[in-house]
Every structure is written in C-alpha cells, then in structure tokens.
Amino acid sequence: MSVRVLAAGDHFVLNRLLVEAVRAETSADLEFTELTLPWPVEPFGRVAEVDEASGTEDELIEALRGAEVCVTQMAPLTRRVLEACPDLAFFGVSRGGPVNANLEAATEHGVAVAFAPGRNAAATAEHTLGMIMAAVRRIPQTHADLHAGLWRGDYYRYEAVGPEIEGSTVGLVGYGAVGSRVARMLHALGARVLVHDPYATDLGGVAEPVPLDELLARAQILSLHARVTPETTGMIGAAELAALPEGAVVVNCARGALLDYDALCDALDKGHLYAAACDVFPEEPVPAGSRLLTTPNLTLTPHLAGASKQTARNAARILAGDVARHLRGEPLLHCANPEVLGR
Incomplete structure (x- = not known):
C-alpha cells in the first residue's frame, strides 16, 4: 500500500x-x-x-x-x-x-x-561577510551616487573612509553553524576574531572566547549570530551600542529580535557608529515611514541572507x-x- x-x-x-x-x-x-x-x-x-x-x-x-x-x-x-x-x-x-x-x-x-x-549556514555566512564589506567600504551608497550621476570625491576623505577587515577586531555574538563559518572567513582575511557564546566549547583556533562586555569594548565590527531566546531578545540595545568603540560597524543577519533598531538608528544619527548593515528586522516587510529607510550609513537587504x-x-x-x-x-x-x- x-x-x-x-x-x-x-x-x-x-x-x-x-x-x-x-x-x-x-x-x-x-x-x-x-x-x-x-x-x-x-x-x-x-x-x-x-x-x-x-x-x-x-x-x-x-x-x-x-x-x-x-x-x-x-x-x-x-x-x-x-x-x-x-x-x-x-x-x-x-x-x-x-x-x-x-x-x-x-x-x-x-x-x-x-x-x-x-x-543555509554557508549562504548566510557569505552574505554576512558581504554585508560587512558593503558597510565598511560604503559600497551601496557610492553605487547609488554614481547611478545618480554623482562622482563623490569626498568619500575619499580620511574622516569618511572605514576600516579594513585585515587587522580589525571583529566580535561575533553566537558561534553556531553560521557564526563559526563567519569566524573562519574573517580569520582568513587577517581579522582578530572575538566570540561570545556560552555554549561554544571549541573555537578551532580561529577566535578568542570573551565575555560580552569585553567583546563590546574591543570590537570594531560587531556581527550577530545568536538564536532568539528569552535571554538573547533585545540583548544589543542602547547601552551595548554605546559600549562599542567610536566608529564601530554593526551587522545583523541573524534575527531582528536580537537588536534594538531605534537605538541602532540613534547611534548612526549621532555618528557613534560608522555604519551598520541588516538583513533582518523587527517587522517584515519594513513598513513605509520606518526610520530604517532614512537613517544614513545603513545598508539593508530584505531577509535574503540564506537565499x-x-x-x-x-x-x-x-x-x-x-x-x-x-x-x-x-x-x-x-x-x-x-x-x-x-x-
């Protein structure tokens, strides 16, 4: 049968x-x-x-x-x-x-x-690396300006350029199937990789385990890779963003609930963060009129990191x-x- x-x-x-x-x-x-x-x-x-x-x-x-x-x-x-x-x-x-x-x-x-x-671990990890590069080199903004007929030489000013991945300290929150792949990619590019994940026991020699407060104090680039739990919901808010070094970059290709997006927009508006890139959001699709659509130096993709x-x-x-x-x-x-x- x-x-x-x-x-x-x-x-x-x-x-x-x-x-x-x-x-x-x-x-x-x-x-x-x-x-x-x-x-x-x-x-x-x-x-x-x-x-x-x-x-x-x-x-x-x-x-x-x-x-x-x-x-x-x-x-x-x-x-x-x-x-x-x-x-x-x-x-x-x-x-x-x-x-x-x-x-x-x-x-x-x-x-x-x-x-x-x-x-989708490999796809999401690759997208995360692409978002980091897009944010630190302002690829979407310069692309849009060129398409609009603008050759913006001011992007080359010292105050306007971002960091290289090589030699930078990158903090990963979460070291599962995606986070561990991102760590290996960044390590291969010459970054110093810090990881906060209470469940990770073997970082394979590519990353250093640290408490969250130390990670935030040292990370020039912060990338989120944790699952959403009662403990991780809203774990990166205004205080955590303020603890990052001046000019840091924040990337979230994990889940929208991990990050306070109003606090993220505030930190970008004030210039405390150099840039941010997000593939996930608290409300999807992102509603018309959202601050996310007008905040400067914020790269957005529509939840397709795993595609x-x-x-x-x-x-x-x-x-x-x-x-x-x-x-x-x-x-x-x-x-x-x-x-x-x-x-």
Whole structure:
C-alpha cells in the first residue's frame, strides 16, 4: 500500500526539489500530491497560533486529506490543522527551526516534526561577510551616487573612509553553524576574531572566547549570530551600542529580535557608529515611514541572507533523510519534538 505524501513547497523550496529529494532517499511506494504556497511572492506572517507561515489552514487541511507525511517550508501546522488531519504522522519543515509548527499540539496528536538545521549556514555566512564589506567600504551608497550621476570625491576623505577587515577586531555574538563559518572567513582575511557564546566549547583556533562586555569594548565590527531566546531578545540595545568603540560597524543577519533598531538608528544619527548593515528586522516587510529607510550609513537587504540554490536543495535533502527514517521506523535525526518518537 502506498504512502501518501504532501509536498507543500513554495517559490524557493520548490515542490520539485522536495519530491526529487524524497524519492532519492527511499524506495518506498509513495503517492505525492502538491500544494504551492505563495511565499516569498507574498510575505509570510502569523497564521492562527504559529509564526512565519504561508498559506491558510483551510487549503492545508484540504491538501492533507489522507496524507501521512507532509514536507514543506512554510505551511502552518496549527492545532486546527492537526485536529482535521488524523492520518498525518510526520511533518517536515525544511528550515532551521519549525517556527510555523505548533509543537505542543503536534506532540499531543502523535505527529513528529522534523526540521533542517544548517541548511543555509554557508549562504548566510557569505552574505554576512558581504554585508560587512558593503558597510565598511560604503559600497551601496557610492553605487547609488554614481547611478545618480554623482562622482563623490569626498568619500575619499580620511574622516569618511572605514576600516579594513585585515587587522580589525571583529566580535561575533553566537558561534553556531553560521557564526563559526563567519569566524573562519574573517580569520582568513587577517581579522582578530572575538566570540561570545556560552555554549561554544571549541573555537578551532580561529577566535578568542570573551565575555560580552569585553567583546563590546574591543570590537570594531560587531556581527550577530545568536538564536532568539528569552535571554538573547533585545540583548544589543542602547547601552551595548554605546559600549562599542567610536566608529564601530554593526551587522545583523541573524534575527531582528536580537537588536534594538531605534537605538541602532540613534547611534548612526549621532555618528557613534560608522555604519551598520541588516538583513533582518523587527517587522517584515519594513513598513513605509520606518526610520530604517532614512537613517544614513545603513545598508539593508530584505531577509535574503540564506537565499541560494544550494540552500533550497540542502533543505530538501536534509528533510528527505528524516522522511526515509520515518518510513523505515527509525529514530529521526532532526526531530523538534523527540518525546513523540517513543510512543
């Protein structure tokens, strides 16, 4: 008897990639159905009790009828969806964390939720390095001026130029899959790398572990790579930005909740910071009229640090591995609610 699988992809992690990856991992008799969600053509948002989701509960319930397995990136696994889909046993979220899944309700219903950690680590690390370079060399601003017909020689004034990465002290808050890659890149470029991460035990000889207050006092460039927890939410605010050396650069390609953006704009307006670059924001999309859109020396990208073809393929491949383990009755490698596995 075939197993029904719903591929609920979108315009980044395509259904084609999900189906191909699952078929490559297992020889089980599978029957696929597909649902294409609107992200990123339409922004994700809150759906019922879950965050960063795409599509509606109703369309997912309809598409899941009779399905045992669902592989997706953004579909909303809510309590209502779980109650309406009794055949569902495995829900795979092809992203670093299953924020669009109600884990408590999934566990109550005996549904294992898998995810894909590290899928975009290389892409995000590379984007972070690009944002650091863009900020310290003011690449977006000079590009825009040239396109407007302005040859700005004043950018060459000593007071206007930024630091080199070689020889600079760079502080990283967080040393996971992304932060560790950024550290290696910066070390190769000749930077002195400081790391604050209470969970990091081996920095591989490329960085120096320090307390946060020491990192802030020494870092000419600060880059954030921590996960959002109650402890890290808002961890870089006005006091922390003021503790940075005059002319420092701040980069955030992790999560908007880590940083006080009003305080960041204040520090840029006052000239305490030389520049900043951000890929993530407290509200996405950034609303019209936001200070972020008019604050000087602030480089912005629309939450696409992890966007690469490899990321999409990695996401499908990592998830497909756990689909195969589920179908074989084996423990999952990346399960967000492992307590459900013993049932």
